[in-house]
Amino acid sequence: MRKGVKSIETKHYEERDSFFDGLRRMDRRGFMRLAGLSAGIAAAKGLVTPQSFQLISVAEAAPSARPKFSFAYISDSHLYKKELNDRFVRSLVRAVDDVNRLDPQPDFVLYGGDLAQLGQKEELDLGKQILKSLKAPVKMMVGEHDWFLDMGEHWRALFGEPQYSFDHKGVHFVTLMSVNEKDFWTARGMTPMERMQTVAGLDNGLQSRFEVGQPGREWLKADLAKVDKNTPIVVFSHSPLYKYYKPWNFWTDDADDVQALLKPFKNVTVIHGHTHQMLSNQIGNISFHGMLSTAWPWPYAPEGLPSLTVPMNRPDPFSNFDGCGDGRMDVLEGGLVDKLYNLWDRDPVTVKATYLASNGKQDRPPSSRLPPY
Numbered sequence: 242m243r244k245g246v247k248s249i250e251t252k253h254y255e256e257r258d259s260f261f262d263g264l265r266r267m268d269r270r271g272f273m274r275l276a277g278l279s280a281g282i283a284a285a286k287g288l289v290t291p292q293s294f295q296l297i298s299v300a301e302a303a304p305s306a307r308p309k310f311s312f313a314y315i316s317d318s319h320l321y322k323k324e325l326n327d328r329f330v331r332s333l334v335r336a337v338d339d340v341n342r343l344d345p346q347p348d349f350v351l352y353g354g355d356l357a358q359l360g361q362k363e364e365l366d367l368g369k370q371i372l373k374s375l376k377a378p379v380k381m382m383v384g385e386h387d388w389f390l391d392m393g394e395h396w397r398a399l400f401g402e403p404q405y406s407f408d409h410k411g412v413h414f415v416t417l418m419s420v421n422e423k424d425f426w427t428a429r430g431m432t433p434m435e436r437m438q439t440v441a442g443l444d445n446g447l448q449s450r451f452e453v454g455q456p457g458r459e460w461l462k463a464d465l466a467k468v469d470k471n472t473p474i475v476v477f478s479h480s481p482l483y484k485y486y487k488p489w490n491f492w493t494d495d496a497d498d499v500q501a502l503l504k505p506f507k508n509v510t511v512i513h514g515h516t517h518q519m520l521s522n523q524i525g526n527i528s529f530h531g532m533l534s535t536a537w538p539w540p541y542a543p544e545g546l547p548s549l550t551v552p553m554n555r556p557d558p559f560s561n562f563d564g565c566g567d568g569r570m571d572v573l574e575g576g577l578v579d580k581l582y583n584l585w586d587r588d589p590v591t592v593k594a595t596y597l598a599s600n601g602k603q604d605r606p607p608s609s610r611l612p613p614y
Contacts, residue, residue, distance in 0.1 A: 308571030308579065310410050313340045313377065315567045316353030316514035317534035319386060320364045328561060329358075332535040333371050336567040339583060341376050347569060348409065350377050353514030353532045354384025354420075354479035359437050362395050369399050380407075384479040384514060385420040385451070390437040404457065406464050412473045412576050415464060418457055419478040419493055419513075423449040443490045450487065450494035451480045458495065462502055473508045473576015481513045481531065483524060486542035491516055503527055508576040517564075519582055521592050522547035528597045530570075530580045538564025540614045549597055551590070551606045552613035560586050564614075 318333040320326075340350055352372060357364035365387065372379055383403040387396045393403065403418040425448050426436040439447050453461070468474070476482065482499050485491040493499070503509045509527045517539040520531030529547070538556050546552065557563040562585040571579040577594035584590065593604040 309574050311345075311347045311569055311571045312349045312351055312380075313343060313347040313567065313569045314351045314353055314512070314532050315340065315372075315535060316351075316532040317355045317384070317517055317536055318368060319355055319358040319534075319536040320368050321358050322361065322363045323367060329536050330367065330371070332562065332565065333368065335585070336535045337371060337374055339567050341374070343569070347377050350375050350379045351477060351512065351570075352379055352381050353477070353512070354382045355386040355514060355534075355536075356384070357387050359434070359441060360387055360390030360395070365395055365399055380414075380416065380477070382416050382477050382479055382514070383418060383420070385422075385440050386437075388420060389422075389440040390433050404460055410572075412475055412572060413468045414475050414477070415461065416477045417453060417461060417482075417499075419453050419480045419482065420451045420515075421454040421457065422451060425449055444488055448490070450492050451490060452494040453478075453482075453499055454495070458498055458502065461499065465502060465506075468506075470505050471507050473572075474503065474506045474510070475572070475576070475578070476503070476509065476511045478511060478513045480515045481520075481522075481529060482511050482527075483522060483529060483547075485516070485522075485547065486545045489539075489542060491542065500524060500527060510576070510578050512570065512578075519551065519553055519590065519592075520547065521549040521551065521580075521597060523549055523597045523600060528577060528594065530578065530592065533564075533566040533568060533582055533584065535565055535567065538614070549601050551592065551608045553584075553587070554609035554611035555614040557586065562586050 315333070315336040318329055318336075320329050320333065323330055340347065356368035381400040383393065383396055383400075387393070396403070404416060406413065406415045408414070422440065426439070429447075431439070439445055465474070478493070480493045481491060481496070482493055483496045484493065504526060506526065511527055511529045512532065513529065514532045514534070516531045517534035517537065518531050518541060519533070520529070522529035538553075541550075541552055553564060564584070564586075566582060566584040568583045569581045571581070573579065573594055577598065579594055580592045582590045582592070590606050592606050596604045596606065
């Protein structure tokens with residue numbers, strides 16, 4: 242090789258080192274420079290399409306559905322230690338950049354859980370370091386990948402308690418810890434990492450199903466007791482608060498009991514992560530919305546797919562980001578939400594509140610003519 246000409250491998254490692262050096266010294270100005278570097282690297286690898294910022298024009302295309310306010314969402318980043326996998330790091334940086342470019346800015350950003358892959362201190366610290374560059378305030382939700390190494394000790398130190406509620410512009414928001422499990426590890430003599438890796442496996446047959454649990458349900462009951470029944474309720478959970486395909490643990494075992502606590506309220510919306518899918522469901526008075534992952538898409542389960550889901554077609558195996566993305570929730574006057582899926586390698590998709598409320602009779606979102614994955 243000619244003197245002064247760098248190989249592709251050398252350029253890659255120089256860019257990678259610069260990327261992580263920037264993360265260590267990152268303030269907001271530094272983040273914008275870093276996000277540009279990340280986008281440049283991704284574009285050079287053919288990973289970027291120009292669809293990322295169509296979300297604003299799509300969301301505002303229907304003036305009759307003008308939102309009362311909006312919040313953005315990012316979920317399921319599954320960060321490893323940066324020495325092991327920097328693709329997921331770049332995905333989370335990209336999502337933060339997407340949200341920071343929204344104009345107007347959302348009132349807050351919901352992070353939907355599974356910031357880390359194995360709950361390790363370095364993974365959670367890295368995630369917090371990236372999320373601190375968001376312009377809007379962040380509301381955190383915990384996932385099972387964040388929790389079962391040290392039973393939430395480091396997550397709590399970084400972000401606080403996993404269950405809390407707040408009121409915002411006439412809507413009561415509840416963040417509910419939904420990934421508790423019955424003790425399957427003590428009798429087997431498992432180490433903390435063996436416990437964590439078992440839970441991360443999901444379909445291992447050893448662990449119990451996720452649950453809010455009796456203490457969590459009692460906390461929810463007490464929290465809701467002070468709320469007027471006409472107040473819109475939005476619940477954030479990591480696992481869906483319904484029973485969707487038990488073999489993959491998309492299943493929350495005490496979902497029926499939680500739904501009973503929410504039944505007296507006029508308008509209830511549940512927004513969850515965990516499934517990495519476009520997912521819509523309506524059970525009684527509750528509208529359910531699944532969020533996209535920034536790490537990888539899950540296939541749809543072979544049975545039990547909610548009937549209001551408008552499934553995506555099969556992912557492109559040659560695209561690292563196909564089926565991944567972030568998004569925005571527009572909270573309408575009545576408290577229900579229009580949900581925008583900002584799919585990085587596809588056209589954005591909006592699932593309107595009217596679609597769920599009419600049981601699919603109105604405003605059906607466009608769907609692929611190809612079979613779902």
